[in-house]
Amino acid sequence: MSSEKVQPRMGNVGFIIFLALLSAFVPLSTDLYLPALPTMTTFFNVSEITMNLTLILFFVFYSVATLIWGPLSDRYGRRSILLIGLTIYMLAGILCGVATSAFEIILFRVLQAIGGGVATTIATAVIKDVYTGRKQETTLAIVQSMVVISPALAPVLGSLLLTFISWRGIFFTQALLGLIVVLGAVIFQETHDTSKESISVLHSLGRLGALMKNPPFSAMLINFSAVSIISLSFISSSSYIFQVHFGLSSQAFSYFFAFNAIGMLIGPLLYIRLSKYIDRMVILYACFFLGIIGGILILGFGLNNPYLFAITELPATLASSASRPPATYLILKQQENDNGSASSLYSAGGTIMGSIGMVVVSFANHWPVLIIAIIDIVINVLCAIGLYVTLRGLRNQIKV
Template structure:
């Protein structure tokens, strides 16, 4: 880290924790209230698909918002944009907590998504501002390994909160999370010099299109964003699978969910030492293969019991998580400038494709386990083919 970019009021450890909290906004904004989804569905007396819109639309608008926050952070700097977005997130969380019907929840979750969209985009851009080369890749892995702790502990915390308070308190907890990260943004030292005032906002947003015209960037963006379908389809359907299909309590659901979230934690941690000795592309292809194998296992054994489903899904969770550090590094490596815009497109790509996975499992609510299995198989195979095609036909246009 260059001396001029050291965080004097945070320190290096505090800086990494701050980046991890920012990167964890999506899982914390979803997984914390996952145990409450079935109860909220009954409380408001609405169909399951209506309450699932609080998840689906969150990811849709989150992805749209990142496309705005990224270029704005390139033009005005990371810190002021963070403060604006996180303040909106905190206020929207409070509104969710006082909502009187399911449709208000949906609207306020959209506002939450718009505000929270600033977090992941800016966190990734800041890492690229500060670190280079392998240090950048390992920092991404470290931050993402810390990030995936949140899916492991968030449902547990959520289910514990539900024993003392109603689902409304969970949204107030999210507001407190927003407040804590706002404080971090206040003491955060800017890592990106704002653009010259003569640069128009339209020109800043135009960089998104310019990036998409880079064939290497776009090919890898699509390939690695597709894997979000695997993780987010599981996240959005897990509470219904464990609580409605297998008839477990919200607390037992949180324990099973935490087991699979352990795979999210181990993925980046496994990748770091392996990448010292094994080419990153071999690890990536192996991860795609593991996702396919896991899908077959879920299809054959997953419906037998909650334990069987959790164990057979675990390899797919591990594989999709292990791909994140090299995938993020390779996508951002294709563009050495416009860090905010590149990070925005990468965040948007993952959430857009992830939302597709959530819609698929919502439509297939009668057979969610089979849907998860086929998603693992089809996405794993598709990503392997897309990566091979990209490296074969765009070899001279892809920076590794």
């Protein structure tokens, strides 16, 4: 679909905002209630690792759900699948708000993940449906720069809400967000023509395997998905690092977290500016190098002070967010069809890798900051080497 056929009911700006809201479902589903995690742990009288299951299992089931929603949207269209998933998310948010045990809230978070998995997948697929080339890459960057505002605002909003309501109100707020996006999906016009689709659902799901057999696509997918280990390990452990390890209040935590989220906001915007003059591959290698430097700075200065930790973690945060637009573009560039399936694999890959990071830091109760520094260094080194090997080994197949 050409860029002239954008949503007439929404307009160009409204369309971008709608895509940003869809893409923001994961950070809003996690960061909004991060300040409440210690309180919820005490309320249900469970361990930190038990309550962290509300995060870990969310990402696990979210990644599985994305693998299903994407192929289904290729078969039945983006709009109908979007409405089903968003409705599930909204209802699950209400159930989380009325949960009476840790088991219930973990279960309802899983349901919330299954519904929310539709959002990011469809948003990425729609961008590829509508835009091509440089316009596609810049739109991805714009949407992602708007998305990362949510990690900056969500903990602050969550802490503010906790001064007036209990942690239950946080989940009712998520349900309200779900309702707003459902209304947006109602006026959203289909971007994928399914009139020529006659294959079965199982065949649609089978396209996932076909894409993974494409060496350039699978190599890029694995390499760039690993970057999510950096961001999600920090996000999942940040409330415990600042509130438990450093002894700060939930309100103070939200400000420290917002500071690092500035890097998430600046990263994609910086990429848009730099990519006009510098090759995207050079920028990607620079991002990996900057992340390594950030990890080293944490080891040298940020282990025992919340201010120094926030400052030294900023380079890794900035680098990982700046690498997302070119990484997404390069992954999707390796295939021309099956936009929903490709988006599913990209969303799932990042979420699975990020969940690994979350599990690792969950067991690092006594040295969480040290683990964050090691992750920043190791993952960026591996990604830089992986990208170099991929470009060299598949130089005749890779599309850049």
